[in-house]
Amino acid sequence: MSRSIGSAVLALSFTSLGIPDQVLAAVHAVFDLSTPATAPFPSDWFTVRDASHNTQRRVNLPLPECTLRPSHCEDLSVINTLDGFSADPLLSIPDRHNDGNQ
Numbered sequence: 030m031s032r033s034i035g036s037a038v039l040a041l042s043f044t045s046l047g048i049p050d051q052v053l054a055a056v057h058a059v060f061d062l063s064t065p066a067t068a069p070f071p072s073d074w075f076t077v078r079d080a081s082h083n084t085q086r087r088v089n090l091p092l093p094e095c096t097l098r099p100s101h102c103e104d105l106s107v108i109n110t111l112d113g114f115s116a117d118p119l120l121s122i123p124d125r126h127n128d129g130n131q
Contacts, residue, residue: 058122070121071114082112
């Protein structure tokens with residue numbers, strides 16, 4: 030499904046839910062591209078150059094403290110071998126009010 034069709038379907042679904050136009054107009058993503066902590070995810074912030082891949086990029090997510098979270102470390106180590114993110118990813122925008130303690 031193309032992005033324009035997807036956007037139209039999303040807009041129509043909001044309309045059919047009865048969400049007022051004023052509410053929809055007031056909602057917008059605010060993010061800062063200057064640092065990975067406030068940038069949308071996925072993005073090139075989380076990749077590095079890697080000539081061994083056709084895309085010339087490789088995922089490079091930061092690892093947690095591996096002694097405390099070994100399974101997270103193992104999972105991220107596998108993900109960090111990939112040549113990028115999905116061509117049609119779900120987008121996550123950090124909550125600017127979130128202090129990281131979830």
